[in-house]
Amino acid sequence: MTAAAPEPKENMGQPVSRYDAVVKVTGRATYASDMPLDNPAYAFLVTSAIAKGRIDRFGLDDARGVRGVIEIVTYENAPKLKDSKLFSDGGYAGTTIQPLKSAEISHDGEIIAVVVAESYEAAREAANRVKVSYTATAPSATFDSPGTTAAAAKGQNAQFKEDAKVGDFAKAFDAAEVKLTAAYDTPTQHHNPMELFTTSCAWMGDNLVIYEGSQYVYGLKNGVAEQLGIDADKVRVVNPYVGGGFGSRGSMTPRTAIIAAIARRLNRPIKLVPTRDQGFTITTYRAETRHEIKLGASRDGKLVALRHEGAEISSRADAYCVGGTKTTTRLYACANVDSLVSIVRADRNTPGFMRSPPEVPYLFALESAMDELAVKLNIDPVELRRINDTTNEPIGGKPYTSRALMACFDEAAKAFGWAQRSPQPRSMSDGDWLIGHGCAATCYPTQMAPSAARVRLQRDGRTRVEIAGHEIGTGAYTVIAQTAAERLGVPLEKVAVFMGDSDLPPAPVAGGSNSTASTCSAVMMVCDQIRQRLFKAVMPGQSLTDRAKETVGLGQTPATQAAKSDRPLDLEKAFDALGVGVVEEYGEWKPEGAPLDSFRAMHSGHPRLVGGHQMKDQIAYAFGAEFVEVRVNRFTHEIRCPRLVGAFAAGRIVNPRTARSQLMGGLIWGMSSALLEATEIDERNARYVNDNLADYLLPVNADVSGVEVIMLSEQDDRINPAGVKGLGELANVGTNAAICNAIHHATGQRIRKLPVRLENIEV
Amino acid sequence: MRPFSYQRATDPTAAVQALGAAAAANTPLTKATAQPLAGGTTLIDLMKLDVMRPAGIVDINPLAQGWSAIELKGDGLRLGALAKMADVAAHAEIERHYPVIANSLKLAASAQLRNMATLGGNVMQRTRCSYFRDVTYENCNKRNPGSGCAAMDGVNRMHAVLGVSDQCIATYPGDFAQALIALDAMVEITGRSGTRNMPFAELHKAPGSTPDIETTLQPGELISAFSVSGRWPRSVYLKARDRQSYEFALSSAAVALDAQDGTVREARIALGGVATVPWRAREAEALLKGQKFDDGLAQRVADAAFAEARGRRHNSFKIALGKRVVARALQQAVTMEI
Incomplete structure (x- = not known):
């Protein structure tokens, strides 16, 4: 046994090597765009340079003159496709904005033409030579942009049924001995899986085979069939390996049916390999969010009132929302709870799932606020969680099937050396570096x-x-x-x-x-x-x-x-x-x-996912606790995170090796989310600016020096026959708050907006 | 990317002839129809983005045999322009006598890029301005002279605060050039009429009203070497950035001192990540000459270095940051053990 293959504890399987390890490390694993096609044509996308307005005309002569160009498809000659409803409205689509339907443009980087050629190079060159004249109108980019509209999520998003509340929040908050009100912001983020958003389509008679990295082959198959107006039995989606998903491949994107229809028209297999920057606009993303938290507590740390209001950006067309108040209103014991989620519509593509969609932004707010409250009360942040730990969620009173939150805090605190922390902010340093320790709870609903x-x-x-x-x-x-x-x-x-x-x-x-x-x-x-x-x-x-x-x-x-x-x-x-x-x-x-x-x-x-808080007589979540060390340079204000320690309990661990890898990746991504990742938007034109992997910052090896994953033994027979809670999205939830809490400890400065940049530090 | 012709130059004469032959009068070097290919880490990238559209590429890697030597002779240093960044960074004598050079290279890019990229190509690296790199923006005075500047009121966190004009605020992205300009390096240029030497400080041109002209190099000219006179063991390169590797400077300082017992005889300060060109802070340096070093002096020097700085909406923080970086780099240089 090694660190990578931890000794199994009770109710854990063996840490056997990955089934697909050898094919992956030897490069023999075939991803969607590796699939051989018989005499394929190559597609390259042209995407819009404006976020709102219309196309006046295309200048295609130059592009058509490129040797090897077969066809240039625009809204003027595109195959007709049926609409698909948003997944949350019973459809398959991640966006109902269907490109190539008209001259109208709804968001930055919308697909406006598909160039098909004998080679990838010719298609790309011709795409570069497509000229487009637009009439642009001023778009609304994000929060505070003129022209956005806000409304409660309830009533417009079919999956967001209720704003959780219980008791009398206003009265309890008013009477609380200690009060905290704080606002938090999270940024736009993009998944950027290693595998690009490729699609290959090949017809054999009436039958279509789609090679595309997908997190839901049945959804994609049925969705494309619906858009093409053919029997779903005639469509097959194949992807034995997917180069990362993180939610970006969960719902159908418009590109697939378009490529399938063009392949049918040309009677030839077509392979599309979009660029990295196109991936920022032709699929979904994590939208920016805003939060206000109000906590009321007694002097001894008992929560008496909790309110969480969240606002999320979505597109004009679709009421996507993550609504993480379903989790944050149920995490701690509190008799008076109120919440409200609203959706702010802007001229953007429809956002979508990104690893722990509701919990990442909403727990950043709650777990930051809990730390602020702990400081206010002069109570150790771990102890504040213990004081408010609960066996039953407060909204409906349903019992958690199992809940090892405090066991995780205790295990992680021990491994981290939390007891050695000097609790005063700015009290620890090492040469040029101020040192801070922080922690936060993490959780994720158990779903089946x-x-x-x-x-x-x-x-x-x-x-x-x-x-x-x-x-x-x-x-x-x-x-x-x-x-x-x-x-x-x-x-x-x-x-x-x-x-x-x-x-x-x-x-x-x-x-x-x-x-x-x-x-x-x-x-x-x-x-x-x-x-x-x-x-x-x-x-x-x-x-x-x-x-x-x-x-x-x-x-x-x-x-x-x-x-x-x-x-x-x-x-x-x-x-x-x-x-x-x-x-x-x-x-x-x-x-x-x-x-x-x-x-x-x-x-x-x-x-038909069930679980989490939606179970009839119980509520099921996996839990964890995360502790981090940050270092803030006194002179440059650079922020580094040399140590991440997490303890997690997630029911049966089928394979401690692959589970550890998931949790470790989650911690690292959590750190990335707190300190590095943000998609910058040019507010003048609602376009993404840093749409490449050099400027959209992700951690490099030098940023990740110590990550420790502890898996607690947990048996839960009330969730599913496998006894598994699921942990792929567990570890990147708490890290944002843990890091900001540690920055507060290092510097005395509370940062409520992510990501934390060196210019936000005032030492 | 657009189709281009490819040619391998087997000797310097052939290279400059191939590059010069296609040159039209008054064409800025960056728009020349023939471009030299060394490590390719900037050129190929910009060609894929359709920002650079040369009709022909002249591969000068075969010249490496003559142009990649690392020579310490007498009390000077000569670096061939085709030496790889990684090789110079790891050279023991350079680490010992010119830590500012070794560290500016070590802290640049990633290991993979340093293995490919050459010194000459590195100093010619073009800006990372997002609007320059995205051809769907018409308004870029560097790409389309007279079209305006999208960055001026756009997302400009990474942009320059020194050497800016109302035409362009694009940051010079490199690290190594700050070490060169600080050390009064000379650059050797090989052209059709032989070689010439000029101060490295004269290579880059601030944007002014012609941001499309980035250097004084003419089509048909190649950088063949850099040279530095004297040894600069008391020198540092301090770089502040968002992550620990593979990231451009938000602010950096190349500092070289001749100091004894805390008294500065001579000081050199260059700034990176904050200026449109490799930036020498001569007025700030002058404050140090002959002075006993203390933190108050460091602060005054840092203030002087940024006296002319002009911030925009997202990059104003670079002024305060840059000052702290300069002050800290000076402190490190004064106290370093040599």
Whole structure:
């Protein structure tokens, strides 16, 4: 065991190496744009240089003169496509702004032409030679820009049903012994996954194959079919590996149906590889948000009143919002809670999911405010959380299925050396550097969605698992292989997993940290169907009871075997008794509380995610605590974060190696979010300015020197059969606040706007 | 990117002839139809962005054999223009006698870029102004003379506060050039009529009313070497930036001192990240000459260095930051053990 492959604790699987490790490090993993196509044409996008207005005319002569140009598609000659509704309104789209439909421009960098040529180079050159005349009108860029409109999220976003409230906030706040009111801002951010937003489309007769990095192949398949007006069975989406998603590939973007339709028109496969800067405008992003928090507390630190008001930017067309008050109003015990989420419409593309969409901005506000309150009360920030810890969420009074928040604080505090901190701000330094220590809570809802799976077992133990899940770098292949091996009692190396293909049984969107919980629960169920068939073959007179389901293994003794006296089933004997060479089972699993239409919706590309605060009689979250050290240079005011320590409890950890990697990546991204990442907007024209990886800052190796991940053992039998809470989006939630809290400790200065730049420091 | 012809120059004469042959009169070097290719880290980038559209590329890497030597002879230093940044940064004698040069190179770019990029190309690196690099903006006086400046009232956090004009506020992005200008380096230029030497300080041109003319180099001329006289062991390069590596300076200072027991005999100060060209703060230097160094003096020197600075909406912080960087760099130089 090493730091990268931690020793499993109770209720953790083995830290086996990644299923896809060798193909990835040797470059043999085929991503969407690596897929060979027969005589493809190459597409290059032209995107708008204005955010609002209309196209007067195109000058295409110069572009058409480039050797190898096949066609230039604009709104004047674009294939007609049907609209798709926003995913939250029952559709598939991440935006309802459909490019190439008219001369109107709705946001910066909208697709206005597609140049198709015999080579990528010719397409790119011709795209550079396309001339566009616009009539631009003044756009509204962001908060405070003239012309934006604000309205409550409730009533315009179907998924945001209620502003959480309980008790009488106004009265309680008014009477509170200690009060805090503070405003917080978070910036626009872009995902920038390594794999660009490529799309390849190839038709064979009436059948379309799409190669595109997607976090939801069933959603994309059904969405493109809808836009093209064809049967979804004729569309197949293939992406065995996805080069990072972070939410950017969860919903359909307009580019896919456009490329598919052009490929159909030209009767030729088309490959589109957009540039990095185009990725900033042809997909979604994390919109900027604003918050006001009001906390009222007693002198001894008990919260008596909490109000969280959040405002989020969205497009004119769509009422996207993340509404993180659903979490921040339920995290701590408090009898009087109020909240309000509003959406501010600007001339922007529609925002969308980005890793922990609601929790990142909203917990930054709450966990910063909790630290401010701790300072005000002169109570240790860890102790303030302990004083307000709760077993039941305050809005509906429902119990948490399990909640290890304070255990995480204690473990992380110990590893970090929190007790050695001198609590006074500006009291610690090292040469030119002021040192600050800070902490914050982190949490993420436990979510599950219906999933199907097919499992085939051969007499020699070889196993094939088929599920249209997604390997976005999280370790999905690995944990599914481990689950099947364990459940069937076959050696791990005999299990082959097939994913990333919409011809396979449907799995939910790889979003909301639900994948492991959902796909592993489905695979477990289908493995049990196989075990049942084999069991019946060798013991036809007996029925497989629930207990026997758990205790009868195959080949090897499964780890979960409870009664050692139950002998494992002899696989070969069972196959001989059945008289077959292969046993194959298909099954559809759905979590408790999933709606009645779950399975139908699953096939038509609608994930019915349940969990979090929406469960009937309980509420399920994963928790953690994060501690950071920041250093602020007295002279340059540069801010560095040499140490990040996080402790997390997230139910069963299927693979401590891949889980650690997720949590470590989350901590690093959290640091990036606090100190580096922001998409700059030119307020005059509502255009993004730093749309490249040199100017959109991400941490480099030199910025990341110490990251420690601690995983607590936690067993939760009330969430799903796999016992998994999901942790892909857990670790990057608390870091923003932890870092600002540490900066306060280092400098005495409270910073409420992200990212923190050196010019914001006044030492 | 647009199609271009590619030619490998096997000797300096061939190179300058190939570059000069296509040159039209009065064409700024940056718009010359033939461009030299060394490490390619700026040129290829700008060609992909459609900012530079040369018809031909003259690959001068074959000249490296003669043009990449690192020579310390007598009490001077000569650096071939095709020496790689990484090789010069790691050279033990340069680290010892010219820490400001070694560190300005070590703190620049990333390891991968330093392995590719040459010294000559590095000093010719063009600005990172977002509006200059985005051809969908018509208004860039550097790209389209007379069209205006989108950065002036746009997002200008990274832009310059010194050497600016009402035409252009684009920052000179490099680090190494500050070390050169601080040390009164000479630059050797090879052209069709042979080689000439001039002070490095005369290479770059502040934008004034012609931001499209960035240097005094003419089409058909190549930088072949840099030279520095004297040893400057008491020298530092201090760079403040948003992240710890692979990031341009928000403010940097190259400082070289001749000092004994806290008294400064001679001082050189150059500023990076804050000016439109490699920036020598001569008036500030003069305050140090012959003076006993203390923190109050450092502060006055820093104030003098930024006396002419003009901030815009997002970059005014660079003035206060730049002063602290200068003061700290001076303190480090005075107290460094040599």
